[in-house]
Amino acid sequence: MPENIIAPAPAPVDDRVRKPAVRPPRPGFALAVILTCQLMVVLDATVVSIALPGIQRTLHFSAAGLSWVQDVYLLVFGGLLLLGGRAGDLFGRRRLLVVGIAGFTLASLLGGFATSPGLLVAARAAQGVGAAVAAPNTLALIVSTYREPTARARAIGLFSSMSAGGAAVGMILGGLLTSYFSWRSVMFINVPFGLAIVLLAPRLIREPERHPSRLDLPGAVAATLGTGTLVYAFIHAATAGWGAGSTLGWFAAAAVLLTGFVLWEAYGAVQPLLPLHLLRHRVRGGGYLTMLLLPAAMYGMFFFITQYLQNVLGYSPLRTGFAFLPLAVLIFVGARTAPRLVPRFGARPFLIGGPILLLTGLLLLTRVDATTAYASGILPSMVLFGTGAGFTIAPLSITILSAVRPEESGAASGTLQTMQQAGGALGTAVLLTVFTSATRHPAGRGPDALFAHGVSVGMGVAAVFIAVALLLVVTVVRPSGRPRAARGVVVGSGGSGSR
Template sequence: MPENIIAPVTTATQDVRADPPGEDGTGRRPPRPGLALAVILICQLMVVLDATVVSIALPGIQRSLHFSAAGLSWVPNIYLLTFGGLLLLGGRAGDILGRRRLLTAGIALFTLASLLGGLATTPTMLLVARAAQGVGAAVAAPSTLALIVSNYPDAGQRARAIGLYSSMSAGGGAVGMILGGVLTSAFSWRSVMFINIPFGLAVVLLAPRLIREPERHPSRFDLPGAVTATLGSASLVYGFIRAATAGWGAASTLGCFAAAVLLLGAFVVIESRTARPLLPLHLLTRRASGGGYLAMLMLAAGMFGMFFFVTQYLQNVLGYSALQTGAAFLPLVLLLFAGARIVPRLVPRTGARPFLYGAPVLLAAGLLLLSRVGADTGFAPGILVPMVLFGLGAGCTMVPLSLTILGGVRPEESGAAAGTLQSMQQMGGALGTALLLTVFASATRHSGGRSPHALFAHGVADAMGVAALFVAVALLLIVAVIRPSGRPRPDAAGPVAAGAPAAVSGSGGSGSR
């Protein structure tokens, strides 16, 4: 759910307020604003869509390259880890080296990695390509919204551009589920990698000609922080995956957890002593942002896992083709997209509380219904009804939560706060998938006389029950720790409304407002 069906938050907003629009020395919009916007939106669509487009192809990838069940989870997870772990560093690099330059370089790497992934003949080759895709996405994605702001000085044009960007962010990941089904069914799983190549080449060739480069902001790279955060997160995820195969008491499992504790501890120490940290630690001590980050982590843990397991359930148990699986997600896609468009308009009038209290309940209800699936469960209503509830809940949760987390952040820290939010989404997705994989492995370790299909369905059902628990914990954090605001005061409606577009991209990109 990938990045995102949860509309991604990017560090693109870093220093947006410090950069007057068009501050490239001209203060003018690009020579062909429509084409320039198209190039930026294609870049955003590529990195968002790639988090989900491979989900439909997972069974085909497993059959073709002979992945184990645990190894298969690394196909989406290694992308999430490298993308989320390096996202903050990518945002800082864009300020220092130039956002257009970083966008072009990141998409070039992403495109090359997509080619190598499509040509992969071994699991290792595919995983290396997926990791490289994540690095490219982390380099490119933080610059997208900042380039919109700097290239469109007119407020009306900028608002329309941000609206399109927000829709792309919110709906792109969901569209990946359908596109993945079409491509995999018509061609093979390799086509979900190759589809990036023509679009990536278009961005690399056209971006330098159409997009103006904003002013750079010299600073220092926090490389130690980026390295320890990424390696620590990877060790933690790998520890859970090893637990699913080798057991919780295995030396390799315990070693991974020990390394994670040391590396993440080192990250905290480094950030506390760095003048320009990737993650200002005081953001974690504020009630709204600290509790909100944990809630986002738990929500992502449940939501990403749902896509990973339900995709395989539809194909392995119900016998759906890749195309049928993609079509099965269409109701969920439409509800997610509708929520991302409608909710930002309602929050200024109602406040965030009705959505943040009600929507997670719908989300958890959908997952609880999925925890009752079996080998003989039909799509309607057994899968369709949970998907509708899931789509309604997800579409109405992410934007209000992003608004609440980012609402009290100082302007100079908006980029770090928004980037941290997206990192929590990616890390939550990776950790959630790994944790649910251990639940699935435990549930399917002993057949108990069940058929293979019944055993697989039993594992998915148990995993979805734990995913619902993750969402319940997120709701508890929202109610007990965050305590979101209710209906805004009349004198506050203006600022809130003004912040809504940024928050849409904030759930999709910004949050700097």
């Protein structure tokens, strides 16, 4: 089942007619379309954050209801990613990318015109569906298109920079659009880019060979409901308390659903949504768990530092967005540079050094209080955090996808992105619970001091996430050596490719 591009014979006319369908004329343009798609779906996880106050004023959201504008996107996106990856293997990855972005674009347009809370939340959920259909196929298209190890590593590095930096870029873009236009512009901005992708993707991206498969709908339902219920349980615990019967009930329901999902995948599904051997591989399984923990800390940091800058330091939305510019630039630069250095030095320096920088940045944020200045108290942490994230995500992605068979690249990349989105949603929910508990008893503190105390405690828990991720890298993933090619697939350092 080779996917290498073969030059057509010169004589037959039919070969000349079929050539554009076999090979995209400009692979660089094809990669640009794929990366734009990925940037769109990642941006929307955070681009609404700074717009939330305007959304609340316009549509009269309650305080609790407002959180769903962001959470419902992450939940639906993360919950359906595995199904999107498997559907791409079955129906065609390029086709699913186009269909997903078309749905995402239409939902963005409807969300921009929303006149009630229910309509906006429904539009955000529909965006999540479109993103879940498109996103796993972006990475799978890169894996199936770039067969040469160095070229693929560079392409994955660009993809990782979009994935890692997109959330921070969303903060900047949200600040710009909200300040100069209105909150509706953060929805409308997706429309022209989405239309461009829908028009250009069929012309520039080669459709890989499809693989006979079956959609595991029971597994998809169990995974989506289980993940969503678990996130909701943490959010509910923030208001009702950990000991409340309703909180325990939600956690129990999540445990039942997720256990049912694992049992179904292991024993019931004819063609599992998540092939469990992808997780049983030591390096890959440890890498997936590490990928769950990194966004848990990252999204939590974005969520709380954004509010700290506006609520405590009094920053405007525009100024808040630009406060994240150093972090976004460093993530992008690191994600672009790391794949070029991994073949020379191996993944180990990055997968150990990067989390150490992340951990240091978060520990510095545990010292914030009501008098902390941005330049001396926040900026150094952002520099450390951005550098650490940029030098960690790309090598970890390459390691996880080491020696994945082409017929399972959709499932493998879908699982990777599921870990990212589920980690972001779970991390934010956990840290919100911690923040609420820390600010429940004022102890003589003023509003700003109390809020800063909650942020400090939350960043301490985020640091624990990174510490566990670092421990996993050292003891389970244990990257060593340098990448090598195996069966035509890039092998990240530390990945043997064995099953």
